[in-house]
Amino acid sequence: MSMPPAISRLVDALKCLPGVGSRTAERLAFHLLRAPDAEVTELAAAIEGLRASVTACSVCHTLTEQDPCGLCSDSSRDAARLLVVEQPRDVAAFEDAGWRGRYHVLLGHVNAMEGIEPGDLTLAHLVQRVAAGGIAEVIVATNPDYEGDATALHVQRALRDLDVSVTRIARGIASGSAIEYSNAAMLSDSLAGRADMDGVS
Incomplete structure (x- = not known):
């Protein structure tokens, strides 16, 4: 029937x-x-x-009903530290982990098999934000998988000529997993153990 x-x-x-x-x-x-x-x-x-x-914040690109979003408008947050994530849902995960700096959402990751290139992300705007000054450290918090590693490398290369420290969150998160499924303790540990990316080429 x-x-x-x-x-x-x-x-x-x-x-x-x-x-x-x-x-x-x-x-x-x-x-x-x-x-x-x-x-x-x-x-x-x-x-x-x-x-x-719902729209994308014009500053950090997370999802919001106001522009700029509440996170970018919050003057109590540490403006000198910028956490770079792949998706808006990753912002929620790091908020639960207690992150009090700023964010930049790439809106994806590099994936040659799917035809997603660095130019398809918000990487150019990230460079503009860092070049404008006031940011001492960019923490790359892409997923610990092949696409996340490739994306992190593109972020590091894009910022290499700017006066900013570029670090990557530590591998407190299991390789191949996604940030959105990690608990607050794991994310907090990964932030505390982040590593410098200066040696990456």
């Missing part, structure tokens, strides 16, 4: 979400059919408002 077109359309839409297969999409669709109207309406409004309200 085939499902009504409206349900099939919802199932197909839900399958586009990461980690959602056909069976999970069907369970979610039937849950929404049984859910109270207020719950479904709130979910629809939240999804619709997401694209309308």
Whole structure:
């Protein structure tokens, strides 16, 4: 027995979400059919408002509903230390770990297989921020995997002619894992044990 077109359309839409297969999409669709109207309406409004309200911060490129974001507007943060991460979700992870400096989000990582080049990232803006002065240390906190290592190398090379110390977070995080899945203690240890990148070529 085939499902009504409206349900099939919802199932197909839900399958586009990461980690959602056909069976999970069907369970979610039937849950929404049984859910109270207020719950479904709130979910629809939240999804619709997401694209309308959320934008990238013009300073650090994290996701925000105000520009500049609250992190960049906070004068109590250490403006001399800049933590470079791949994605906005990494900002949330380091906030939980207690980082009190500034951020720069690259919005991705270098991946030749997927055609993602350094120019596709916010690397040029990072260079502009550092060249403007006031930053003593750039801490590269890309993921400890092949793409993250390649991206870190591009960051180091882009900043090598500027008067700034470039360090990389320590390998307190398991190689091949993602920052977003690391707990606060692991991230805190990785920041404390960061290493200088001057010897990297």
